[in-house]
């Protein structure tokens with residue numbers, strides 16, 4: 001087996017990591033392992049370094065997973081997908097939309113997930129907050145129906161309709 | 169008030185806090201970006217100026233106005249920026265920033281800080297002593313809410329808060345604790361601990377990030393994942409894992425005390441002896457001995473040294489703090505000499521009884 005990094009020397013250091021159930025294997029030669037900055041003596045690596053190289057060109061993940069989007073350019077900031085794979089940084093918020101498809105696998109690889117579930121800003125996130133509220137109400141509606149509390153169910157249904165109007 | 173943070177060693181996190189025999193400090197950092205402005209690495213003077221204005225105006229309109237002071241990095245020397253970095257108020261990357269649109273909003277004790285135009289437009293940080301993740305989180309969120317009322321942050325329903333680097337996208341939150349784990353290291357259990365931490369989506373770094381791994385047996389543990397977990401889950405997870413590590417470190421310390429009492433005392437006392445007698449010392453060597461003395465203080469082998477003084481020394485012996493104190497630039501050799509003086513002064517000036525500990529020779533004389 002050859003080194004994931006230089007693809008020239010035999011891999012002597014093997015490293016397995018789990019993120020949210022996703023298994024990640026890395027095989028490196030001595031030289032590349034040393035360059036990556038072995039965290040502790042026997043083969044424990046600094047994870048951020050490895051992640052950094054996922055985004056850089058060395059691991060080739062971005063090129064591999066997205067069919068040559070390299071000359072795609074963000075219309076807002078002018079950054080190309082090729083730039084992103086080299087710097088590991090996006091150019092602007094719009095880049096996330098422009099390169100959405102190409103980024104998806106990278107996000108999954110880093111986070112084991114690609115859907116945000118945390119805080120939503122009250123400014124600019126109004127719609128998301130309403131949607132979340134609707135989801136919560138729908139669950140309550142289900143409960144009310146199951147428990148045959150029909151009056152309550154009707155009330156909940158009205159609130160949902162009210163909120164859905166705000167979304168339009 | 170910034171003169172205090174720049175001219176003295178003191179920062180709030182050096183004070184004692186919950187579990188501070190093992191947890192030095194807790195930190196929550198939130199990455200935020202403005203909706204329509206390119207990320208900091210693409211800013212030029214013109215867009216940078218506009219970005220800086222938006223942010224500083226939002227701050228001035230907020231209730232944080234009197235609490236925080238604004239420092240623009242083109243008004244600070246490289247040494248002053250390094251001082252802020254050594255205190256953990258800005259990142260090593262940000263310490264190299266010197267554009268007029270890059271800077272820091274900070275309170276007078278360094279508990280709350282907002283890095284401006286580091287990797288992201290805003291990095292809101294709350295840094296407190298001991299294990300206080302929830303409190304850090306609460307305070308950082310408050311600042312976020314406060315700024316949000318005057319700024320439109322880049323946010324996407326699916327991807328969350330949008331950040332320059334996709335490793336931060338989602339919550340944009342990095343929560344971390346700084347731990348002192350001498351017993352875990354001594355008993356060879358570090359790898360097991362690191363492995364365990366890695367499987368829980370957490371990561372381990374050294375005291376000053378990459379490249380400082382294991383220095384002084386200090387370790388920074390932080391969440392690796394920012395997308396697909398709620399802030400509350402991240403905080404709860406990190407706190408739970410930290411409590412387990414604390415438990416393990418305490419058990420191992422107890423074992424060392426019971427089974428290797430003399431060896432342990434010997435180690436601690438030798439370290440104290442070197443620190444109070446050395447004529448020159450590198451920061452790596454000093455950190456190693458400070459770690460032993462810290463363990464000795466926390467286990468009652470040495471008394472009369474305030475834990476605060478040891479936290480302060482960890483920062484006071486760094487290159488920028490040494491040079492600031494001396495009031496001049498110094499080559500590594502002069503720094504080593506100066507460092508030995510600072511340590512000796514700090515450790516021997518205490519008005520306390522030496523306890524059962526070594527008198528450390530004749531180090532009291534000047």
Ligand SMILES: [Zn+2]
Pocket residue numbers: 003004005006007008009028029030031032033
């Ligand atoms: Zn290689």
Ligand SMILES: [Zn+2]
Pocket residue numbers: 074075076077078079090091092093094095096
């Ligand atoms: Zn863009």
